[in-house]
Amino acid sequence: MKKALLVAECRQGRLVADYAELPGFARALGSESSMVLVGYPEELPRFDGRLHFADAREYGEYNPDVHKRLVLRAVEAERPDYVVFMHSSYGWDLAPRVAAAMRAAQVSEVSGIGDGGFVTGCCNGKMRRTVRPLTPCAVLTLRQGAFHAERGGEPRCLPLEAEKAASVQLLRYEPPAGGGIDLSRAEVVVSAGRGVGRQEHIELVRALAEALGGEVGASRPVVDAGWLEHGRQIGSTGQTVAPSLYVACGVSGAIQHVAGMKGSGFVIAINTDRDAPIAEVADLLVAADLEQFLPVLISKLRS
Amino acid sequence: MKILVCVKQVPDMEGRFNPNAAGTWFDEAGLAFRMNDYDEFAVEEAVRLKERLGGEAEVTVLSVGPDRVIETIRKAMAMGCDRGVHVRDEGAAERDPWQIASMIAGYARSRAYGLVFTGMQSLDRGSAQVGVLVAELLGLSCATTAVGFSCDGGTATVERELEGGAKAVVRLKLPALVTCQLGLNNPRYPTLPNILKAKRRELVILTPDELGIEAPLVATAGFSRHERSGACTVLEGELDGLAARVIDLLDERTAVLRRGGGR
Known part of the structure; x- marks a missing residue:
């Protein structure tokens, strides 16, 4: 059976809820899965399996050099066939770094599985490609909403550690520039x-x-x-x-x-x-x- | 400081796409090509940085592709880039991101760029990989999805756009690579004198082999039109009739007109 390592994410102190689509994808693929997260102990994913976990208070939220090392540690431990991210501001930033370190194929924004590869949209959604990885392990990012969310129970946590030197530093977050316009209730x-x-x-x-x-x-x-x-x-x-x-x-x-x-x-x-x-x-x-x-x-x- | 900006030429997305004979990408016949939208912001930011730094700052623009991409390189030069590099590659459209990145890194490796700008993704392939891969291959610090950028001495500060419109402000050590999101700046329109000047600027032509192109890591197994899943009715014809049909459908399918809208 193939193995998928699923990469969940935290942003502004919270676990990003989309993580639940990662196990949904693994099920659609028919693979076993484990998860990796740099996050908070009080914001753990509901996932039945091993969770390689590092505390974001120690390793930061957006800290790509360090998160890359942490994910690669989990890759060493799990030897997966797929490393899977959501195609989010976190995923599209981190996935190619992990892929480059492994010299692994990457398929971005996967929306389906079929015909001997992964289906992804292109040309502004007008066309679709089926892409087949040529390396033993492939990195994937998933289109949000393409796979069913799936939640389990308590994960089994395994601590992750890595060196903390980094060339990129998160200074702060800024809220959206809404300007007080609320369209959410418009008919x-x-x-x-x-x-x-x-x-x-x-x-x-x-x-x-x-x-x-x-x-x-x-x-x-x-x-x-x-x-x-x-x-x-x-x-x-x-x-x-x-x-x-x-x-x-x-x-x-x-x-x-x-x-x-x-x-x-x-x-x-x-x-x-x-x-x-x-x-x-x-x-x-x-x-x-x-x-x-x-x-x-x-x-x-x-x- | 030496600055590099990488641009891609892509078809206009309003065009009609048809698969090529091999069924691996689109047939270029009938499509109009222009600079990738995201890359216009990258060029503008590179040129603004050069203008702020003054002195010996210079910007090189690089594009990989067949001879048609020279037009895009010239446009970037008309926007203010000092020199152009054309990696002449007839097969570029079907190269994977790793191969494109290997060529760009092959060019940049020995040239000590302080900053590299790319678009965050291309409109046609949309992998959002090439910029980050170049940074990894060159050992540059990197941030993606920039909607704000400033640079001071040995560091750059980037506002990264996040879901919901929030931003993360991050600091990068130089040398660095930044991938640019739409709205980072207002890309300038090239003026006629600048278009003419751009024609006289240096344009170096290189081949993929000279730059050490790597073997692909993915293969395209299929390429087809996206079949619509929804049931969308298409209406066309003379305008009065169209408007009447739309109003009938609004009446039938929504409560909008009954609520007093449209009266």
């Missing part, structure tokens, strides 16, 4: 994506939101361009919304955006690109140019 959200094309077109999005009695949201490129406030960003690094109606105007539907709106009720996408990945979560895709279509829709809604 209707109309969001603007890069496809709105020009800053002036934001006014059309605003007018549609008003006509529908909703709030304006945005995808990342729109707030980065300064067309809307950062507090209106929806997605994995912004707000999570679940309105009964979500209208995505010129939003391509990058995974990071979808993560913040997939709980919405009825989803309408307005996009010139019929293949845009937003169609994956939309009930309706209106293949039209926003600049021409929105004024017509708004005037019909108002009349």
Whole structure:
């Protein structure tokens, strides 16, 4: 039977709940598993098996040089076929370091298993690749939400130690720049994506939101361009919304955006690109140019 | 200080992707190529650092790929990079991250860069591996997903973006490699005089073998269109009819219009 070493993570004093998808993946793969965590004794994962554990008060939360050594110690102990991280700010940062140290293959953001390899999305979610590792041990990062969460009982803790010299030092955390905008309770959200094309077109999005009695949201490129406030960003690094109606105007539907709106009720996408990945979560895709279509829709809604 | 910035040329994501004959990557026919979005932020940050440091600071831009990537190297030079390195590799699109990293590290190894910037990932392959692998191969300190950057003497301070929009402020010893997230800065548009100047800047051409390309660690076993799992209805046609259909569906499927919205 293959063996997987699962790497859980802690952030800002807490165990990150996504860890439970790691054993879910191991089950889907049909492998045995053990876990490794640099974390806190009062925040242990519910996992049936060996947990190689180092205390974050001693080894830090984000401390990649040291965490790499600790994970490699657990690798020595377990001799796994797979070392598995979540594809998170912790995982995509640490996984290649561990892979490089082992000269091991890495497959990033795995969303499925099949056809002799691991399935991963590419080209902004439009295409998918099946990737086969060519090394005896492979490092994987998992797309959030792709595998079922699975929790067990108390893990069996084994202490981990490593040298503490580090070239990277975590100084502090800063809270999100919310700006006091809370979209989480909005019944209707109309969001603007890069496809709105020009800053002036934001006014059309605003007018549609008003006509529908909703709030304006945005995808990342729109707030980065300064067309809307950062507090209106929806997605994995912004707000999570679940309105009964979500209208995505010129939003391509990058995974990071979808993560913040997939709980919405009825989803309408307005996009010139019929293949845009937003169609994956939309009930309706209106293949039209926003600049021409929105004024017509708004005037019909108002009349 | 010597600064290196690594850029990739990728297709515009709005294009229509079709698998190539081997079924291992996309067919490039009909696709328009441009600089990877994340890498524009990397170039801008490298050039800003050079401008802040003044004096002998200089920026080299490197790209691996077929001859079309020269356009992207020239764009980076028009944004302010001093010299270009083109690793001419017709097979680059299907190299794995380890191979790309081995070539970049092969170039940078003996050149004593104080800072290396890369995008945090590419829009097409999206592995988020190459930058970190280069740092590991060169023994550089490294932080990923930078949305803030400053540098002072022997250290760099990076704001890393975390889930939910929080940030972790981290300090790195130099030499260091930083992978750049969208929104790190506002990448400049090259001006016409700078575009013309860029054409006269030095562009070195190297081969993968000269840089010690390594064997791949992964193989692509399949490449296909992502089949939609949801049942999305696509509407198109003349605008009045479209708007009427949308309003009918809003009425049928949501309570939004009945609640007073739209009136």
